[in-house]
Amino acid sequence: MRRRTQFHLPRSWKFILFPGLGLFLLLAIAALATPVQATPFYQGDGPSNDFCLACHQQEGIDITLGSESLPVTINPTLFGLSVHSQESIACVDCHTNISDYPHPEVTAQSTRDFSVTLGEACRDCHEEQYNAAPDSVHKRALTEGKENAPLCADCHNPHTQGRLIGTESGQLTIAARLHVPQTCQQCHSENYEKYKNSVHGKALTEEGNLDVPTCTDCHGVHNIQDPTTATFRNTTPALCADCHDNAEIMDKYGISTNVLETYVADFHGTNVKLFGDQSPDEPTNKAVCTDCHGVHDIAKVDTPETGIALRENLLIKCQRCHPDATANFPGAWMSHYVPSPQHYPIVYYVNLFYKIMIPAIIGGMIFFILTDIYRRITSRGKGVQHS
Amino acid sequence: MSAKPKAYERFPLARRIEHWILVLSFVTLAGTGLPQKYSNSPVSVFIVRALGGVENLYDIHHFMSVIVMLVVIYHLLTIAYHVFVLRSKWSMMISLQDVKDALQVLLYNLRIAKSPPKMGRYTFDEKFEYWAFVWGYSIMGITGFIMWNPITATRYLPGEFVPAAKAAHGGEAVLAVLAILIWHMYHVGIKRSAKLMVTGMQTEEEMLDEHPLELEAIKAGLADRRPDPVTLRKRQRIFFPIAALMTIVMLTGVYTYITTEETALTTIPPISTTVESPLQTPNLRESISCDVIPTRKQNMILLYQKAY
Numbered sequence: 001m002r003r004r005t006q007f008h009l010p011r012s013w014k015f016i017l018f019p020g021l022g023l024f025l026l027l028a029i030a031a032l033a034t035p036v037q038a039t040p041f042y043q044g045d046g047p048s049n050d051f052c053l054a055c056h057q058q059e060g061i062d063i064t065l066g067s068e069s070l071p072v073t074i075n076p077t078l079f080g081l082s083v084h085s086q087e088s089i090a091c092v093d094c095h096t097n098i099s100d101y102p103h104p105e106v107t108a109q110s111t112r113d114f115s116v117t118l119g120e121a122c123r124d125c126h127e128e129q130y131n132a133a134p135d136s137v138h139k140r141a142l143t144e145g146k147e148n149a150p151l152c153a154d155c156h157n158p159h160t161q162g163r164l165i166g167t168e169s170g171q172l173t174i175a176a177r178l179h180v181p182q183t184c185q186q187c188h189s190e191n192y193e194k195y196k197n198s199v200h201g202k203a204l205t206e207e208g209n210l211d212v213p214t215c216t217d218c219h220g221v222h223n224i225q226d227p228t229t230a231t232f233r234n235t236t237p238a239l240c241a242d243c244h245d246n247a248e249i250m251d252k253y254g255i256s257t258n259v260l261e262t263y264v265a266d267f268h269g270t271n272v273k274l275f276g277d278q279s280p281d282e283p284t285n286k287a288v289c290t291d292c293h294g295v296h297d298i299a300k301v302d303t304p305e306t307g308i309a310l311r312e313n314l315l316i317k318c319q320r321c322h323p324d325a326t327a328n329f330p331g332a333w334m335s336h337y338v339p340s341p342q343h344y345p346i347v348y349y350v351n352l353f354y355k356i357m358i359p360a361i362i363g364g365m366i367f368f369i370l371t372d373i374y375r376r377i378t379s380r381g382k383g384v385q386h387s
Numbered sequence: 388m389s390a391k392p393k394a395y396e397r398f399p400l401a402r403r404i405e406h407w408i409l410v411l412s413f414v415t416l417a418g419t420g421l422p423q424k425y426s427n428s429p430v431s432v433f434i435v436r437a438l439g440g441v442e443n444l445y446d447i448h449h450f451m452s453v454i455v456m457l458v459v460i461y462h463l464l465t466i467a468y469h470v471f472v473l474r475s476k477w478s479m480m481i482s483l484q485d486v487k488d489a490l491q492v493l494l495y496n497l498r499i500a501k502s503p504p505k506m507g508r509y510t511f512d513e514k515f516e517y518w519a520f521v522w523g524y525s526i527m528g529i530t531g532f533i534m535w536n537p538i539t540a541t542r543y544l545p546g547e548f549v550p551a552a553k554a555a556h557g558g559e560a561v562l563a564v565l566a567i568l569i570w571h572m573y574h575v576g577i578k579r580s581a582k583l584m585v586t587g588m589q590t591e592e593e594m595l596d597e598h599p600l601e602l603e604a605i606k607a608g609l610a611d612r613r614p615d616p617v618t619l620r621k622r623q624r625i626f627f628p629i630a631a632l633m634t635i636v637m638l639t640g641v642y643t644y645i646t647t648e649e650t651a652l653t654t655i656p657p658i659s660t661t662v663e664s665p666l667q668t669p670n671l672r673e674s675i676s677c678d679v680i681p682t683r684k685q686n687m688i689l690l691y692q693k694a695y
Contacts, residue, residue: 267534267553270426274441278432283442285653321651324576331546332537339550346551354558361562365570371496372578378498 046099047090049085055101066109074159083163094121094158109207114146119151126152131223140226148187155183172216179202180214201296211249230283231288234276237263240289262287262336285321292317309335395594397606398587401465405510405583408458412451417564419448424557452531453645459524460637464630473613474620478508483516485511507600512574516566523563530556 055061057076062069095118097104108114123130130152141149152158164176181204185192195201195215206302218239219225225232238333243249243258250257263269272287292308293299301309308314314330322329339347398406422431422444438444469475482581487504488511509517530552533540535547575581579597583589594602614622 023545099611188662208447264426265552271685274422274426274431274435274444278435278440283654285651291579322538323652326538326542328544329538330547332541332549333546334550339554344547344550346545346547347554350551350558354555354562358558358562358565362565362569365566368496369569369573371493372573375498377495 046090049079049091052091053079055326063106065106065111065114068111069113070111073232077083078160081162082158082160084158084161086163089125093124094118096121115153116147119153122158126332129222136222136224137225137226138224154186174208174210177210177214178208180216181205184215191296198294198296198298199300200298211243211252213243217243227295229281231281232282233288234272234284236290237269239274256336258338259336262334262338266334287321291320389602393591394588395591395602396587397583397589400587403584403587405458405461408454412454412458413563413567415451416448416455417560419444419451420556420560421564423448430588444460449535449645452527453641455524456641456644459528460634460641463637464634467633468626468628469516472626473621476508479514479517481514485514489515505599506597508598510597516571516574519563519566523559526555526559527563530559532644535644536650538650580654 011110036226046171053074053076056072056074057075060071061073062071064070064343094100096288107115108117138150142151148276156164162175164172166173181192181195181196181201192201194221196205200212203212204214237260244255244259245257247257260269264273268287272288275282275284293301299306301307304310306313308317311330312328314333315325315327318325318333334347337343339345341348418434419438421435422428425431433445438447470477483498488506491500491504492511495503533544533549533552534556540548540552576583579593589597591602613619
């Protein structure tokens with residue numbers, strides 16, 4: 001009997017086996033191609049998702065954890081749209097302790113506790129992301145015992161998380177880019193409010209502009225570093241220049257691409273550059289991009305109320321570090337202009353003066369010296385020699 | 388002078404010390420200043436590292452600039468002493484004769500003129516260098532003040548003067564360094580011996596070669612005729628109190644120069660304080676029934692509509 005079934009599969013099996021094999025191959029290729037290596041764990045020896053959903057799609061089912069109650073209803077439609085469902089991840093791949101009904105007793109004493117315990121399951125497939133940076137701010141907050149520090153599932157709800165990385169592009173999808181601020185604002189609502197009204201945030205949230213930075217472009221993802229450190233501050237110019245030196249992006253908006261160059265040419269920038277090379281971890285009191293332009297609330301420089309192209313607005317920024325500065329003081333900063341007869345003519349003409357005078361004077365000196373050498377060489381052997 | 392009959396003292400010890408202090412300060416100022424102008428150069432980075440950071444670089448630069456200011460004050464006092472007490476000749480003054488001398492040297496070098504000019508205590512090239520320094524240090528002093536005290540400066544001047552001062556300070560520095568390397572090094576390192584600034588002495592042959600008119604004057608007993616002791620003491624009695632007063636005034640000036648303002652706070656205030664609203668519960672619970680996901684879907688739909 002057994003032998004017969006092995007060689008002569010019932011017809012209905014073939015319909016399952018061959019498309020199944022094809023799907024498996026496809027998934028394997030997809031898994032190799034995408035940076036997020038989410039290998040399907042479901043081996044088919046546990047209950048199927050349909051089996052779980054048979055109960056869990058019912059509205060209003062809860063479990064009690066200590067004094068809290070946790071709803072355990074799963075919306076099958078939303079779950080169906082999730083990347084996990086699409087990649088055929090089984091419920092029991094994450095809920096590994098469950099294999100049947102009745103379920104083993106939950107020992108967690110709070111819903112948060114429950115999330116922390118279950119969060120370990122992410123590591124099985126997303127080890128790279130899980131280990132991305134043990135020193136990230138969030139991870140550190142968590143190890144410091146701040147129980148509200150975000151776990152994987154706080155940003156990526158495993159039951160509803162859509163695909164973030166395009167399977168072909170290998171890049172963050174457009175939808176994901178636009179959604180990032182929504183995720184971060186769950187906790188960082190104040191910064192989100194500022195960002196939303198900033199030149200970057202407005203373009204992203206209102207126009208779906210893909211050139212502007214979303215949260216993760218500056219802060220990174222998973223390995224998010226503390227942005228209040230001296231190290232982070234000292235690298236700000238390089239961070240901003242990543243996009244602002246890129247003509248491909250800036251030309252579209254008529255924004256200058258030599259902002260870093262002009263910054264480094266100025267006192268603040270020279271200092272930060274030389275300083276950063278020597279001691280990148282030491283705090284400096286010299287201004288970096290964000291000191292004048294703001295962080296999350298970066299505005300267009302020509303906005304009348306806050307735009308720093310206006311001297312009065314810039315003076316307020318100057319006074320943060322130079323409390324005694326008066327009305328003329330902001331003029332000392334050349335506003336990222338390269339001096340020209342139109343912009344900062346005095347500086348331009350001083351530079352021009354030395355551009356002419358240095359070669360003229362030094363050239364004259366060299367000429368004079370050469371004639372002296374000529375005289376000496378030709379006088380040799382004629383007995384006329386200087387000491 | 389009398390011990391070696393054929394040697395003449397050109398620079399007394401005080402002058403030589405003054406010179407070498409200037410050398411030290413000039414080299415240090417250039418070494419700590421040019422890295423600021425050429426901050427992208429690996430040499431600059433090396434110097435900053437060697438000095439233990441850019442703040443040390445500034446401190447050394449500022450310290451040496453004070454040394455220069457003090458040397459300048461001393462120099463002005465000695466000039467005043469020579470002018471008002473000793474009533475020496477103004478041997479460093481430029482005259483038409485210097486232009487003629489320069490021209491003649493050039494023509495002589497080019498074998499057009501037959502003989503070199505006869506020059507006095509200071510030759511035209513020395514005067515040129517001296518006055519170049521007067522000009523250079525004046526520029527450096529003024530522009531340095533503006534950069535050291537930008538807030539005070541912009542109370543009276545347009546803001547643009549600050550970057551202009553920086554441009555001039557840097558341009559002047561390059562000019563000065565090149566002039567020293569080329570002009571000074573050629574004249575006193577190659578053409579003449581630098582030993583003069585160590586011993587202060589020149590032989591008669593050297594004097595005849597370089598300063599024949601001065602030699603003639605010395606021999607004729609016309610050079611450096613000191614006033615008689617009585618007159619000298621009388622003049623000194625007037626000079627010293629005034630000089631002391633001037634010294635105090637000038638030192639006060641230096642003190643003001645370096646302490647007039649606290650340009651910037653040493654620790655800048657943090658950009659903003661972030662109030663975070665912590666997660667109340669695991670959001671698993673909420674998003675199952677909340678509208679985050681539909682919003683995202685709307686977003687996606689919107690975008691796809693945009694894309695196609």
